[in-house]
Amino acid sequence: xxxxxxxxxxxxxxxxxxxxxxxxxxxxxxxxxxxxxxxxxxxxxxxxxxxxxxxxxxxxxxxxxxxxxxxxxxxxxxxxxxxxxxxxxxxxxxxxxxxxxxxxxxxxxxxxx
Amino acid sequence: xxxxxxxxxxxxxxxxxxxxxxxxxxxxxxxxxxxxxxxxxxxxxxxxxxxxxxxxxxxxxxxxxxxxxxxxxxxxxxxxxxxxxxxxxxxxxxxxxxxxxxxxxxxxxxxxxx
Numbered sequence: 001x002x003x004x005x006x007x008x009x010x011x012x013x014x015x016x017x018x019x020x021x022x023x024x025x026x027x028x029x030x031x032x033x034x035x036x037x038x039x040x041x042x043x044x045x046x047x048x049x050x051x052x053x054x055x056x057x058x059x060x061x062x063x064x065x066x067x068x069x070x071x072x073x074x075x076x077x078x079x080x081x082x083x084x085x086x087x088x089x090x091x092x093x094x095x096x097x098x099x100x101x102x103x104x105x106x107x108x109x110x111x112x113x
Numbered sequence: 114x115x116x117x118x119x120x121x122x123x124x125x126x127x128x129x130x131x132x133x134x135x136x137x138x139x140x141x142x143x144x145x146x147x148x149x150x151x152x153x154x155x156x157x158x159x160x161x162x163x164x165x166x167x168x169x170x171x172x173x174x175x176x177x178x179x180x181x182x183x184x185x186x187x188x189x190x191x192x193x194x195x196x197x198x199x200x201x202x203x204x205x206x207x208x209x210x211x212x213x214x215x216x217x218x219x220x221x222x223x224x225x226x227x
Contacts, residue, residue, distance in 0.1 A: 035217075042220060048213050056212040101162055105156050106155055
């Protein structure tokens with residue numbers, strides 16, 4: 001069974017631009033979560049989606065948004081990029097059986113210049 | 114609210130020595146607890162998890178962890194370190210019956226010396 005895939009793997013953007021990151025979960029997984037990883041703040045939860053509905057949201061500004069499609073694929077968007085948005089963005093999928101066991105993709109490395 | 118504290122941002126051991134990575138958690142509800150490992154330029158891989166039942170949990174690559182409710186701890190151990198264990202390790206907590214959201218510790222970078 002294929003793992004979680006994220007595209008693109010690397011991205012360089014300029015301040016003020018917007019970016020869209022994509023995540024394809026493991027087949028059969030209906031829950032997708034996003035995390036931001038930076039050296040200073042560590043791993044921080046962005047949002048969680050299940051059956052196209054946002055179930056939970058972390059403490060990030062409104063510039064960060066996401067959505068989930070009927071096939072469980074998910075995208076996150078960051079508008080008006082800031083230098084501080086440079087990070088590794090990780091997507092994780094799960095069966096949502098209550099066990100909280102999530103499977104992570106390799107991440108998208110976003111650099112904002 | 115939940116939080117995780119990992120004691121020691123860097124731990125260095127010799128090959129063949131005991132590995133002990135410390136994790137303490139805070140949770141207002143019964144927790145699920147996890148250890149993840151991250152190798153350079155990769156995502157996170159689940160090592161082991163505690164949900165309910167047996168408090169000593171065995172994971173992949175010879176790692177195990179013990180849930181101690183009285184100490185609110187979930188320390189990760191491995192009897193004999195291997196060079197391939199060098200990586201960053203993250204302890205995480207989520208709420209039983211809650212969302213899938215994981216709250217992570219800051220991570221511990223393990224170095225294994227030959």
